[in-house]
Amino acid sequence: MMTPAQTRVSILERLVPSFAFAIAAMSGAVGGVMLLRFLNKLRQAETAGYAAFFGGMSEIELAVAIVLVFAVVFCAIGILICIIRLFTTNTKSSPPGLLFLMTGLISTVPPFAMHLVLQLMKGIVGSPDGGISSIAGTIDAIAYFSIGAGAVIALVMLVFSFIPFSSRAGKKSSPTICLALIEILLVFLVGVYFWEARTSITQRDRDRVEEYSQPSESPSLNSNPTELPNRVDDMLDDVNGASQDGGDSEYSEQNPRPGSKTISGGVLNDKAIELPQPAYPPAARAVRAAGSVSVQVLVDENGQVISATAVSGHPLLRAAAVQAARKARFAPSIMSGQTVRMTGVLTYTFSGE
DSSP: OOOOOEEEBOHHHHHHHHHHHHHHHHHHHHHHHHHHHHHHHHHHOSSOOHHHHHHHHHHHHHHHHHHHHHHHHHHHHHHHHHHHHHTSOOSSBOOOHHHHHHHHHHHTHHHHHHHHHHHHHHHHHTOTTOOOTTHHHHHHHHHHHHHHHHHHHHHHHHHHTTSOOEEEOSOOSHHHHHHHHHHHHHHHHHHHHHHHHHHHHHHHHHHHHHHHHSOOOOOOTTOOTTSOOOOHHHHHHHHHHHHHHSSSOSSOSSSOOTTOOEEEEEEOGGGEEEOOOOOOOHHHHHTTOOEEEEEEEEEOTTSBEEEEEEEESOHHHHHHHHHHHHTOEEOOEEETTEEEEEEEEEEEEEOOO
């Protein structure tokens, strides 16, 4: 039996698809770099809220999707070259179709990894009651993996295109079929990223509308009239306020007891007879947010907190601090033989561990 003739594989037929695969792998690296920068900004942010979070997510998703579009274009060019070679006489052979299939699948690992970590972050932010102690490390690990794997895969793809090797001579349809399969996968990835970016933008705009439409809080100790109300605690306080503000006291902040007075108590941590500590929010854990949060409170004549507003601190920590402050209890304040209301500040420290 005669062995099929072996000829050198066409560099051009390998180079264009390999370039497409390199771009696809680099899309994950681009997303990883943007994610690490975004996490660093979140850790340092003082006025960012859910709208800023979803805005950052949409920017990453759009960037990855745009890079993947270039991969789709070059892969389509590669398919066109394979089709042309099927109907022309060539002195060099085509590469095996399985080679395109394997390298193409490997190139999609970084963007798939980025999609996984972005969905993980969105799920945690959307589920404040959930907690994953190692999530911050997982996010960082996947981001660094996407960067490293994307760069290495892209380099290997480009170098491999110029390494000479031989394959069976003759016309082959398998390279075209396998490239078409990878093209479908890349188009699917582009669609997923654009859809997720659209979802994030919708969530961002909805949160902004909710923030601007909420009634204004009572003036805080360091309120800034020019500061946009883009804060996590502003969005969550209205959800919990109705059930927690008015249920424990006969008179509210808006309807004080007739003739009652209000005194300033300064920092109230040492004056509290009950001072529950706030839980560390999973969303804050994901970005390792830390620091102190100051909450301005109004205490009624019975020593119960009837109003709590975060005035400083990381936005992802404010809601937890406000919820803890609402549960604080104080001994009734007495002045001239009468019980009075008291205002002051409770300070909570989050270590980020």
